[in-house]
Amino acid sequence: MALDRWIALIFVAFCCAYGYLAFFTMDELLPPFMQRNPVWPSTFPKVLSVLGIIAGLIVLTGLEAHDEAEPDPSAINWRRLHDYNLGQALLLLGLMVVYALALRPAGFLPSTVLFLALGAAILGERRWIVTILVAVLASGFVWWLVERVLGIFLRPFPTFL
Template sequence: MALDRWIALIFLGICLVYGYTAWFTMDANLAPFMRRNPIWPSTFPKALSVLAIGASLVILFGIEKSEPKEAEIDYRRLHEYKLGQAIVLLCLMVAYAICLRPVGFIISTTSFLFFGAFILGERKWLLMASIAIITTMIVWYLVQQVLGIYMRPLPGFLGG
């Protein structure tokens, strides 16, 4: 069996457990007044589990496959792909998650976007810095001001 089908089989198992939880265990502890609502807290997980099970079955049975292409990933040739970039980018994501609270949203997100672009091969420093800063400020404004969710913008010693 191909690698994508093995992954789909594992994903199907996870989705079945998630679906069982959404369909049978989440609604048991609902308050009586919520049982009359048309939308319950488990409505989205139920829909998500059905869609994910359907998607994994499509991959598992090979319905989406047409003709084999040259551009498909071959797990026997993983050493030919840019795994170093992917691993460094994953490490950068972990570092971003760890630094988000102590360093603050603005500095950590700007650094993540800047260094992520650098890892992926962009070398226009001014363009990377300006896009990272502008994007970070727009996202911070939308989350902070529009949605009303407080995010520490700067580290504590800088007044965040």
Template sequence: MALDRWIALVLLSTCLLYGYVAWFTMDANLAPFMQRKPVWPSSFPKILSILGTALSLVILLGLEKGEQVIGEIDHRRLTDYKLGQAILMLALMVAYALCLRPLGFLGSTTAFLVAGSFILGERRWHVMIPVSLLTAGTIWYLVQEVLGIFLRPLPFFLGN
């Protein structure tokens, strides 16, 4: 069996276990007023378990391939792939995680998005920088103000 089917089998078992927990154990201890609500705390996990199970079965049964024959990765020709970009993006993700607290969310996210788009081939700075600033600001606003989760927007040395 191919690697993608093994991964699908593991995901299928995980989704089935997650679905069992969502359907049978999460709602057992709900307060009486919560039992009359149309949306329960287990509603989203139930939807996720159903979608994950369905998509895992699609991969496991090979329905996604159709008539096309998709080639395997040739490990002897790794230099033909964009391996440098992948390694740089992984290093950039690690650097982003390490810089998140000292630089703050806005600075590190903007720098990550600009550097990531540069690594992937974008060279229009007049597009990259405003889009990155707008994206980082929007995400910060949604997390901080809408969801109410504290996210340090600025570096630690610029205040609270």
């Protein structure tokens, strides 16, 4: 089986588990006044799980596949997986996990600036001043939007400050 079908199979399994949680476990603790609402907190996860299962099954059954004489050069060839930049991809995934874990204790602004700057460095950017300037401005702008415009409290700095 091709790599895209294996990924689709894993995606369908994930969507089935997510759908089970959305359909059978999320709504049992709703207060009585919310049980009469037409839209529940689980409505969007239910729609996402069904659409994810449909999209995964389309890929899994091969309905989207093209019958071409020569393979698409942009398609992933799993036999030549060592030719791709797997190190960068794995480093970025690790950096995302570290960012998610550091977001609460380190605060939004320092962790986001470090995530953006280190992510750009992993991807090959070598203009450090521009990278840090863009990371600081982008983090500050997003914090300002969430905090001031949307009115959602977002801790900008670590708790000890």
